Amino acid sequence: MDGMTDDSVTARSEAAPQDVATSLTTGTLARRLGVSPTTLRSWDHRYGIGPAIRPDGRHRRWAPHDVAVLETMCRLTSAGVPPAEAARAARETAAGASGEDREPAGAPEPAPGAASRAAGPLPLGDVRRECRGLARAAVRLDAPAVEQQLATAVDAHGLVVAWQEVMLPTLHAVGRKWASSGDRYVEVEHLLSWHVSTTLRRFAGPAARCGGASAPGPVVLACMPGEQHTLALEALHAGLSQRGLPTRMFGSAVPAEALTAAVDRLGPAAVVLWAQARSTASLALARRVARTRWGVKGARRSPLVVPCGPGWLGRSDPGMTWPPSLKDALDTLEALYTEGR
Template structure:
């Protein structure tokens, strides 16, 4: 069931509100108002002279605008074609169905035909917003996914499928969709970093934080940002070091912090160096007779097939959170 159907403010054949139409199309209400102001893509009638109510003809027009804009047509030209396409449809009537076929709700094609497959409905709305570079809507949908589902589900079932779909579209279309991937990645990162990071309980903080770092030469950080956000949800102490941390800096940070665990992320196989992992695992600290060393977790596809005796190799975000929580005696949700 679509989000706008759950809200109960859209009835087939009836005029709908701006908020209902925005949810249906995966755009922000601000975008619809901007199109109305700039290009005349808006409702023909306003209730009481103020409140927008979109008739079926108005909906057809804005759906056409979305479809053309997401396919690369300049907004002004897309608006002209959208107005023309809705020009012959009387107010208050739905678009006619082909003869001999049942009338069905008109589906929005505004996602730019991203190869999403069988995914959550949230992915489709997020993809439509990203393709249209609708930053407010992207941010709103990502925040809503985290709030409703938590980090694990939001990451695995909303963020990752949409990121992969954009990546596939970019790979098959030259550089046409690179701006979509950059915008979506930035907003995913922003959403993950906004997850509250309350102070860890004193006993857990005393045990040392989880260090998270990309290995030297590795620039992809979104996955360990998701892990960091998940640890924040569990109120476990963390220290995030981000992309491409030099080997000397990693070992120096281990000695200074005395972490309970170190997560080394490698997206590319060329960046995953078992010698570095062993060097971090063998780093010790503390007084003589009570020296400690961290659990080392090798995360990311770059470590596949690499020898890792005595080191943790999670199968996914949930597995990584469970393993790290167990180090502190905590229980992951």
């Protein structure tokens, strides 16, 4: 049953009594590992990662050896290893630790390219291996693994590459899966977004102070009125902080009057206006911000308005720079502080 032969079931049923006493039910083990019971059954059926104890031939009981194999399986898939490869490595690791081949007799060979249906593979496409590990951890709601994957990506590749090639593709994949599945993946999107935001703040440098009276003011970062998506703006804030540039982060859905009042008070070198959707990209407000003036007569200045996000595509004025990537935005803004040095 579940893809195992009668010989396999018999072999598994001959487990030691002490293993029965310390074994776990499928539900208990699923909660411990942060996966669904369906995922465990699927791994058993597809890859032979199944329980050694089935006292009555029907109910699974997972012995300590089985738990160790599954813990290795989860760790490897979280690191981006394909499930079939992870299953083989997990069995080999367990066999090496015990000094014997514990792979159950009659276990089916994994189908080429097969993935756990229970894990709900995300539409990632051609991406870095880290994206696949991050996506699997997010779908399992494995918060520690998500946090570790994100930190490792930033450590290994730097903030810009980690954002553009690991975080962003995974976030987009989760968003597409959510959009095509009703509300089934909303918890995955929320968990992943929370940990991405936490990681970006953790890796941001300390807040930088502005220079003297003649130095450029800070970079104001604000979402347009009605715009709730902040993660890309948080990535830009983290990148500016790492470069030691002064910022003022206002976050989501900044009312127009509050935004213009802040610009009047701060005299910023630049104002970044984020719009995820065309419906929130108000060119009238961007022009209003661009007309702001401050300073003494004869030496008045105005901010560089930098519209960011897909909502602005093809909608900004010629004098406004629309950077297509995080690196482009960082380079554009840093130039305001390095020109003339």
